[in-house]
Amino acid sequence: MSYRRIIYVLGAVVAAIGVSMFVPAAVALIYQEWSHAAGIAVAGLVTIALGGLAWRVVGNQGELSTREGFATVGLAWFAIAAVGMLPYLVTQDIGDVTNAFFETAAGFTTTGSSVLADPGELSHGIQLWRALTQWMGGMGVIVLGVAILPLLGVGGVQLARAESPGPQPDRLTPRFQETAKRLWFVYLGFTLAETVLLFAGDMTLFEAVAHSLTTMSTGGFSTSPRSLAGFNAYSQWIVILFMTMAGVSFALHFRALRKPLEYTRNAELRLYATVLVAATVVMSIGTWGGEVATTIRDAVFTAVSLVTTTGYATADFGLWPGGLQIMVVGLMFIGGMAGSTAGAVKTFRIGVLTNASRADLRRLIHPRGVFVTRFGREAVPDPIVESVQSFFLMYMFLFM
Numbered sequence: 194m195s196y197r198r199i200i201y202v203l204g205a206v207v208a209a210i211g212v213s214m215f216v217p218a219a220v221a222l223i224y225q226e227w228s229h230a231a232g233i234a235v236a237g238l239v240t241i242a243l244g245g246l247a248w249r250v251v252g253n254q255g256e257l258s259t260r261e262g263f264a265t266v267g268l269a270w271f272a273i274a275a276v277g278m279l280p281y282l283v284t285q286d287i288g289d290v291t292n293a294f295f296e297t298a299a300g301f302t303t304t305g306s307s308v309l310a311d312p313g314e315l316s317h318g319i320q321l322w323r324a325l326t327q328w329m330g331g332m333g334v335i336v337l338g339v340a341i342l343p344l345l346g347v348g349g350v351q352l353a354r355a356e357s358p359g360p361q362p363d364r365l366t367p368r369f370q371e372t373a374k375r376l377w378f379v380y381l382g383f384t385l386a387e388t389v390l391l392f393a394g395d396m397t398l399f400e401a402v403a404h405s406l407t408t409m410s411t412g413g414f415s416t417s418p419r420s421l422a423g424f425n426a427y428s429q430w431i432v433i434l435f436m437t438m439a440g441v442s443f444a445l446h447f448r449a450l451r452k453p454l455e456y457t458r459n460a461e462l463r464l465y466a467t468v469l470v471a472a473t474v475v476m477s478i479g480t481w482g483g484e485v486a487t488t489i490r491d492a493v494f495t496a497v498s499l500v501t502t503t504g505y506a507t508a509d510f511g512l513w514p515g516g517l518q519i520m521v522v523g524l525m526f527i528g529g530m531a532g533s534t535a536g537a538v539k540t541f542r543i544g545v546l547t548n549a550s551r552a553d554l555r556r557l558i559h560p561r562g563v564f565v566t567r568f569g570r571e572a573v574p575d576p577i578v579e580s581v582q583s584f585f586l587m588y589m590f591l592f593m
Contacts (some may be wrong), residue, residue: 194258199252199257200248200251202269203265206269208244209244211237211244212237213237214240214280215237217233217280217321219319220399221317221318225269225351229316235283236279236282270301274301275294279295281293286315286316287309287579296308303330303534304411305414322414325408328409372444375447380443388401394427394431403415404432407437409439411533411536412503413504420506429494433497439529440500445459445530461541461544469497472524476496476517477489479516480517481496501529502528525537541568541581542581
């Protein structure tokens, strides 16, 4: 394994992160937050210098092997979290190294956990950086690197395979670099559309941008300590719509731009929609009482937020009945479709696991029968079934 090739890619990705820091620095200037603008810019320059040193001096260009691809992606998340905390530390908005690293890692991985009681106390520049970390991490920083840095000259497929949220990368074109660009085109388009719609409601332009960045990434960082409960029903319904879309495969979105019927033909989308509807119905019944519109809206919002692992909230489900709280935890494991920005196991794997278990039970009853695991109308090859089962076993092992 060539460590110089790995360092080469890591350096390029870190340098790209440094360049992105100048966006919140510019926003800080707009809001006349002079010291914060300077601090974020300094953090950006330091990050670019570190990345450039690794990229141009230490690293070595070349085609990545599959093993090197996995190593690169794994190390990249640590590297970008380490440099991504610099704006917090330099500006002293989060002065503690542990807290700054935590907030940055939660941002880039779109986990959404936070050390902040009130994000609104941060400067505008740092608030935007906090949201931007989730937006970049949502589609995958490595995929972004493959899309916009063709000078890498490395194996894009190897990086994509290591980064892919599904059993294998969904390629729209023969070259993965072109596929990555198209996925980012859809991602950016949805983000801009949500920004416009939220700005038409009760959000300021800054709030609309910040929430669009963290909705499409299914990250859940908000500018308000009350999350989306601090905004009106219109804004909540808009966020529900785009959280749902963020949980759908972006490759499917791209195909549906030309052929809308692609949505109706996708078995994973049907399963994803079924889970959302079923969860909404159960939550609505379990929390029935008070104003009907609010009850239904909170149920829909909570179901979508949990399944897509976004983490926004409009209701305190810690006050819900115990049975619903168990359901809340269960929904967090499902996730959106493979190829979406949602986390968790993914509905494709849930569907394959369910159908494979059914086929195994039928084999026990009919030992001489031949049973094929299917998802929708398509047969699922045994290697993919085994891969899904291994993934789920490892996922649950890490959870325990």
